Amino acid sequence: MQTCRLQSSRPMIFTSCVLWKLAQTMYLLYLLTVGISAFPIQPEEQTVVAENCQFRGKHFKTIFKVEGEPVVLRCPQTWYWLGTSANPHVSLTWRKNNSAREVPGKEETRAWVQDGALWILPAVQGDSGTYICTIRNASYCDEMSIKLKVFEKTEASLPVISYPQILTLSTSGSLVCPDLSDFILNKTDFKIQWYKDSVPLDQENEKFLSVKGTTRLLVHNVSVVDEGYYSCVMTFAQGGTRYNITRSIKLRINRREEETIPVIIFPHQTILASLGSRLMIPCKVFLGAGTHSTTLLWWTANDTNIDNAYQFGRVTQGQRLEYSENNENYIEVPLIFGPVIREDLTTDFKCVVRNTLSFQMLHTTVKEAATFSWGIALAPLALVFLVLGGIWIHRWRKHRTGKAYGLTALKTGPRDFQSYPSKIKELK
Incomplete structure (x- = not known):
C-alpha cells in the first residue's frame, strides 16, 4: 500500500x-x-429427525409362535407408510428391547429383513421380546413396537397360541388355517394337513373336507362332538431346509339361534302428557323364545329418524334393553321427551321392529292431559254448603218466628183473664 x-x-x-x-x-x-x-453442513431438519423420532406406541396384538418354526414380523405402522418397501427414499430398521443395535446383526444367520418384514427362522424361545420398527425419510421418522412370545412346543401352550373360531350347531361351516399369507403368496400348489386332537383327519371322511388350493376345512352337519382343538400344518422350504408351519385352532360350537315374529305390546296408541313435563314412552316387544341379536327396534317421528328429526336432542331415543321374563325374551327402546311441547301433539311417532321374518310398526300420539282446576273441583262442595246453609237459615228463621209468637201470647193472656172479675163486681 x-x-x-x-x-x-x-x-x-x-x-x-x-x-x-x-x-x-x-x-x-x-x-x-x-x-x-469441503466441510458440508447437515441441514437442521436432518439433525432433528435423527435425534427425535415419534413413537406411535405398542401394537395391540401380541404375536404368539412355537419354537422351531418360521416367524415373520411386519412393521405395525406400514399402513401409514404405503409402499414403504418399494420407496428408495424410505429406510426401515428393527431394534429389540430398546437396544441401539439393529437386528439382525452382521453375525446373525437366523434373521433377515425382506420387504420391510423381519424374518426369524427357526425361532427359539430366546427370540421372545419387544421389537421396535423405525421408518424414516428425509423429513420424518416414527417408531412402533410389537411383542413376540415364542413358546416351547407342548400341549400346555395350546390355550395361549390357539386361534378361536366358532361354528353353529346343525349347520355346515368351515375352519380357516390363519396367518399364512407370508408363506403362500402367489402360490396355489400348497398343501395343508389337518388334525383334530393330534389325530390326522382322513381326506375320504365325508364329515371333513380340506379344500385344495385354499386354507379352509369344510365341516358338514356340525355337532357338539366336533368341538375341540384343531391344527393345520403346512410345509415351507427355505435355503434347502424344510420347515413345518403349524397353526392351532380352538373350535367352539354355538347353538343355532331361532327367530320368531316380534309383537309390539306397548305403548298404546294414545299417551296423555302435560305440556312442559318430562315423558318417557317405552316400546316393548315380545320375542318369545326368539333371539335378540337379529331383531332391530327403533323410533321415528313423522317417518324421520329421531336423531335427524331432533338435532338439538330435546327428544331422544334411549338405550336398548334386552331381558327375559319366565323364559320369554323381550326388548325395549324408550322415547324420551325433555320436555313435552305443543308441537309434539301433532307429531306422528312410530315404534318400528324388524327381523328376517317380520316388519311391524305402531303409531303413537301424544295428547294433552286435562288440567286440574280447584274451582271446578270445589264447585259441587260449594253448592252443598249453599244448600245446607239455606236450609239452616230457613229453619232458624222459622224457629225465631215461633218463639216470638209464644212470648206474645204468654204476656197478653193473663191480663185479659184478670179483667173479667173486676167487671163482674162492678155489675153487681
Missing part, C-alpha cells in the same frame, strides 16, 4: 497496483469458498 501511495504521482503505475490488489482479494475469497465447501 505504501508503494501505491509513493507512486501515486504516476497514474499508470497506480492503476496497475490497484488491479493487483483486487486480484489478490478475489483469490483469497475463492480459497475461502473452496474450504467451506
